[in-house]
Amino acid sequence: MRNRRNFTFFALVGAAPIALALxxxxxxxxxxxxxxxMWQPTDADLVSAIRHQSPVAIKVFVEALPSVxxxxxxxxxxxxxxxxxxxxxxxxxxxxxxxxxVQVLLEAGSDPAKALGRMSRETASALLAYAIETQNVLAIxxxxxxxxxxxxxxxxxxxxx
Amino acid sequence: MVEPRPGVVSPHRVVFHSYALLVAAxxxxxxxxxxxxxxxxxxxxxxxxxxDFFYIVYRDLINALGGxxxxxxxxxxxxLTYKYLAQGHEHLVFKGILVACVFLTVGLxxxxxxxxxxxxxxxxxxxxLVLLGHHSFGGAVEAVYPYGVEIVLLVCQFAVLNIxxxxxxxxxxxxxxxxxxxxAIVFKEMGGFVGATYILGSMLRLPGGTLRSAGALFxxxxxxxxxxxxxxxxxxxxxxxxxxxxxDIVLSAAAPVLNILISDPRLGQFVTxxxxxxGKPWAIIYFTSSLLLSILILxxxxxxxxxxxxxxxxxxxVAVIFLVVLLGSAMFGPxxxxxxxxxxxxxxYSVVSFYALRWFFAEALQVKRxxxxxxxxxxxxxxxxxxxxxxxxxxxxxxxVSFAYQREWAFGLDRLARTHEFSPSITQPLIARLxxxxxxxxxxxxxxxxxxxxTHFMRGRDCPEACQLR
Numbered sequence: 001m002r003n004r005r006n007f008t009f010f011a012l013v014g015a016a017p018i019a020l021a022l023x024x025x026x027x028x029x030x031x032x033x034x035x036x037x038m039w040q041p042t043d044a045d046l047v048s049a050i051r052h053q054s055p056v057a058i059k060v061f062v063e064a065l066p067s068v069x070x071x072x073x074x075x076x077x078x079x080x081x082x083x084x085x086x087x088x089x090x091x092x093x094x095x096x097x098x099x100x101x102v103q104v105l106l107e108a109g110s111d112p113a114k115a116l117g118r119m120s121r122e123t124a125s126a127l128l129a130y131a132i133e134t135q136n137v138l139a140i141x142x143x144x145x146x147x148x149x150x151x152x153x154x155x156x157x158x159x160x161x
Numbered sequence: 162m163v164e165p166r167p168g169v170v171s172p173h174r175v176v177f178h179s180y181a182l183l184v185a186a187x188x189x190x191x192x193x194x195x196x197x198x199x200x201x202x203x204x205x206x207x208x209x210x211x212x213d214f215f216y217i218v219y220r221d222l223i224n225a226l227g228g229x230x231x232x233x234x235x236x237x238x239x240x241l242t243y244k245y246l247a248q249g250h251e252h253l254v255f256k257g258i259l260v261a262c263v264f265l266t267v268g269l270x271x272x273x274x275x276x277x278x279x280x281x282x283x284x285x286x287x288x289x290l291v292l293l294g295h296h297s298f299g300g301a302v303e304a305v306y307p308y309g310v311e312i313v314l315l316v317c318q319f320a321v322l323n324i325x326x327x328x329x330x331x332x333x334x335x336x337x338x339x340x341x342x343x344x345a346i347v348f349k350e351m352g353g354f355v356g357a358t359y360i361l362g363s364m365l366r367l368p369g370g371t372l373r374s375a376g377a378l379f380x381x382x383x384x385x386x387x388x389x390x391x392x393x394x395x396x397x398x399x400x401x402x403x404x405x406x407x408x409d410i411v412l413s414a415a416a417p418v419l420n421i422l423i424s425d426p427r428l429g430q431f432v433t434x435x436x437x438x439x440g441k442p443w444a445i446i447y448f449t450s451s452l453l454l455s456i457l458i459l460x461x462x463x464x465x466x467x468x469x470x471x472x473x474x475x476x477x478x479v480a481v482i483f484l485v486v487l488l489g490s491a492m493f494g495p496x497x498x499x500x501x502x503x504x505x506x507x508x509x510y511s512v513v514s515f516y517a518l519r520w521f522f523a524e525a526l527q528v529k530r531x532x533x534x535x536x537x538x539x540x541x542x543x544x545x546x547x548x549x550x551x552x553x554x555x556x557x558x559x560x561x562v563s564f565a566y567q568r569e570w571a572f573g574l575d576r577l578a579r580t581h582e583f584s585p586s587i588t589q590p591l592i593a594r595l596x597x598x599x600x601x602x603x604x605x606x607x608x609x610x611x612x613x614x615x616t617h618f619m620r621g622r623d624c625p626e627a628c629q630l631r
Contacts, residue, residue, distance in 0.1 A: 006526065014286075014545070016549035017180070017283070027187050027191075
């Protein structure tokens with residue numbers, strides 16, 4: 001009985017520190033093998049980099065893209081009701097109001113007409129409505145310039161804002 | 162207390178020391194991978210590159226600017242390291258010093274702990290995680306200054322504690338304690354607690370201290386403090402502090418004390434408790450782990466205070482030192498709200514945690530009623546799990562610091578390093594040499610690297626800024 005209690009005690013109390021030590025060992029082994037797993041850019045995509053406002057990562061991913069206007073799976077609950085669509089990085093950057101990402105993408109050769117022309121009118125309208133709601137001047141400017149048709153679905157009240 | 166018996170290799174010690182070595186190596190690796198910082202490190206390198214050593218000594222020691230900071234050794238040591246040790250290998254040398262300090266801190270910490278049984282090993286391992294996992298330690302290894310100033314204070318504190326807890330006082334120990342203590346207070350103002358520890362420990366008759374050396378150290382400290390207040394009088398210092406109202410001063414003074422005991426407030430505002438109330442996992446872990454451990458320390462002190470055992474009496478003396486250092490850290494609260502302000506108190510907190518946990522584990526294993534036993538084991542497992550998560554959070558935090566420093570190199574270099582204050586002939590070659598190293602490999606924000614589940618549990622370290630991130 002006493003032994004069983006001791007075993008339970010050590011198993012429950014010792015598990016977390018041992019797990020931590022195993023994690024430390026994995027980290028060190030990876031470092032020694034030259035992988036530096038904790039430090040390499042991961043497969044997290046450009047959407048996440050834009051969403052989390054990670055300028056260095058944005059540059060890395062933009063450089064890694066075969067074309068800066070290649071559509072990327074994207075979902076934004078406020079705009080698209082959780083539907084996943086394929087959008088160009090520039091449209092995604094505008095959706096998050098990330099001016100730096102827009103700048104990097106334009107410098108990398110993104111074509112606004114092409115990038116914003118791909119999405120459906122419904123998506124463009126939703127994006128514009130959201131941009132107006134969040135007072136995202138940059139997105140409003142680009143969308144009204146390159147997707148004039150997007151305005152048709154915006155309500156008068158939203159336009160008044 | 163800390164001297165191993167000659168010729169006897171205890172398996173408990175071997176296991177615990179191996180564990181500490183492994184964890185320290187992981188922390189050292191993570192700390193080494195953090196790029197040099199722009200805001201302070203690079204700016205200081207420009208400064209030491211453009212000024213004469215004796216001018217820097219004169220400026221910092223004799224003609225100091227009169228702010229709350231008084232660190233006359235800092236820049237001269239940076240210059241000596243930069244010019245004579247680094248010689249083009251700044252990251253290697255500065256971060257190498259930081260890594261050495263991490264190993265020294267952990268090595269001196271484990272040497273203080275008396276591990277005699279397997280429950281002791283568990284208690285010591287968790288106490289080590291308390292030291293590394295407390296957010297105050299993050300400030301000691303993030304190395305805003307290239308080699309991490311606060312980690313040096315931890316090394317000094319544990320070195321003096323080792324001397325105090327030696328079996329007997331020696332002349333070498335006295336000289337070492339005196340030298341380390343004087344170095345600590347001149348190195349950084351908070352280092353004064355190192356000498357206070359030795360003086361108080363000697364007055365409490367801990368075996369390694371003597372009243373003679375404590376008296377000499379007290380005289381030396383008095384001279385240093387008087388000189389320091391000649392440079393900047395206390396009234397002037399208070400006028401320059403971040404807070405001006407008396408009520409704010411009291412709150413700011415209490416902040417470092419509460420920061421150690423309940424992990425809140427941080428950076429001048431209550432963050433952890435509101436987020437814990439809102440159900441954020443990281444905040445619940447931070448608040449409950451600190452609060453329960455602080456309560457356990459109180460219960461341990463109360464329960465063992467009447468026991469006549471000599472070892473308990475010694476532990477209580479260490480607890481008294483912890484209390485004094487903790488309350489003393491309130492002095493610095495009005496001048497800085499950084500997490501690392503109570504760093505010396507953290508050293509003592511982790512040691513006293515070991516005593517409390519060791520007592521708690523021994524008591525729990527003797528309980529006969531199953532229900533009570535189950536509750537105590539659940540509580541012990543809670544301590545273990547929560548502090549393990551917090552210690553793992555240190556790696557996460559250092560990853561985030563790396564990202565932030567790399568951002569500085571990529572986007573804020575001129576503004577943060579104040580390049581306009583220096584000649585381009587000085588700044589450009591240094592930047593050209595250090596920038597590619599700092600930006601390689603390009604890093605993501607850790608929110609992108611780790612699974613979302615993990616970030617929910619660990620993101621507390623970077624609060625309040627990252628708490629705003631969705």
